[in-house]
Structures are given as C-alpha cells and as structure tokens.
C-alpha cells in the first residue's frame with residue numbers, strides 16, 4: 001500500500017513533468033525548485049593567498065655575493081700606525097737656543113759704578129775694576145814717594161799706567177794740581193833686577209826694563225817714554241817720573257827731589 005502511494009506520487013510528479021515537457025512550458029517547477037534550492041555551497045575559495053602564502057621555495061642559500069663575485073678578499077692588512085703624526089707629536093721640542101746676546105749682556109763686566117775717595121781723584125775704567133789716580137803735589141824723592149801717598153790717603157800707592165790715555169790724562173791733572181807749572185812726579189814703577197845698571201839693549205827694552213809697583217797695573221801700553229828715556233844715566237836711574245813738560249816718562253835716580261807723586265787706589 002505504501003509502495004502504491006509512493007508510486008502514485010511519483011507518477012503524478014512524473015506526469016506533470018511529462019506534461020510540462022510536452023507542452024513546451026519548460027520546467028518551471030524544476031526551475032523554481034532549482035532557483036529556490038539552496039545554492040551549492042560555494043567552493044571555499046581557495047584563498048588567493050594560498051599562492052602567495054605558498055612557501056617560497058627556499059632559494060638556494062644565497063652564497064654571499066662576495067663569494068661569487070670573485071676571489072675571497074684578502075684580509076685587510078692592518079693599518080700601519082700613522083707613524084708620521086705620532087712622530088711629529090712625540091718629537092721632543094727642540095730646546096730653545098740660549099739667548100746668547102742677553103746672556104752675554106748680563107755676563108759683560110758691569111760698567112764701573114765704584115767711586116774714588118773724592119772728586120779730586122780721576123776714575124779710570126780698567127774693565128774688571130776701576131782705578132783712581134790723583135797727583136799729590138808735595139816735594140819728594142823716590143824712596144819717600146810711597147809714604148807720601150799713604151799719608152795722603154791710606155791704601156793709595158805710587159801709581160802705574162794701564163793705558164796711554166791714563167798717561168796723558170794724569171799729565172794734565174798733575175800740571176793743573178801744580179798750579180799750571182810743569183813738573184816731575186814720581187810714579188809707581190821700578191827697574192827690573194835684570195836691567196839694573198844696563199842701558200837699553202835687546203833684552204832690556206823700553207817695555208820690559210821696568211815693572212809696575214802698585215800691584216794692580218799690568219801690560220805695556222802705559223809705557224810712554226819721553227825722547228831718549230829711559231837712558232839710565234850713570235847707570236843708577238831705577239825710579240820713574242812723569243814729566244808734564246815732556247808729555248812722557250823718564251828714569252831717574254831716586255835721590256832727585258821732584259814736585260810730587262802720582263798716587264793710585266782701587267775705586268770702591
């Protein structure tokens with residue numbers, strides 16, 4: 001019975017189908033059903049990302065370009081230490097040259113600032129020291145001249161002459177001290193033992209027959225002799241005088257009395 005019913009239903013539907021088909025009416029029912037039917041579930045659209053997400057084939061390991069580009073680079077040589085600059089900075093500064101000029105200046109002997117006993121003495125710069133001279137007008141013989149200096153000013157002695165200038169200067173001073181009258185003044189000189197009793201010879205000359213007795217004067221520049229002097233008249237002239245009229249010196253016997261003595265002393 002059930003089968004019969006199913007058959008009938010099927011038949012009816014089939015018949016309708018046939019009718020519809022035969023009448024050329026198409027398949028409205030079927031279409032409706034098809035249209036009304038639930039759409040086929042859309043195929044899950046394969047996400048386009050799939051392709052993108054497709055894991056990239058792992059590329060060949062990118063061999064470092066350096067490898068392919070060529071020979072392996074040689075390891076860089078260590079930079080050489082920049083010796084030049086180092087040398088420059090480390091170069092010791094040259095010591096400054098000593099300023100010799102100023103040093104020389106300071107080492108120069110100072111100009112004499114010493115003074116004489118008083119203004120009547122004449123000051124002479126002898127380089128390493130200063131020397132004072134004064135013409136003492138007091139009649140004297142040779143042997144007593146030294147005592148006259150000491151009596152006049154303690155420590156002074158008959159003076160020698162370091163330079164020709166000292167000679168000419170003291171000639172003028174002596175004459176002035178003697179009121180402008182020329183005269184002879186004993187000085188600090190005495191005949192050398194080797195030349196006593198001798199005239200001028202090859203070994204006893206104008207420059208070595210006598211020596212300076214004041215203990216300070218040196219050299220031969222002060223030996224300014226007058227004319228034929230020293231002539232050692234009678235072979236006993238061992239003293240020396242300064243003659244203001246002759247502008248030079250002469251030797252004499254110490255027994256002769258003269259106008260005075262030229263005294264000298266170191267400036268202080």
Ligand SMILES: [Ca+2]
Nearest residue numbers: 231232233251
């Ligand atoms: Ca003489």
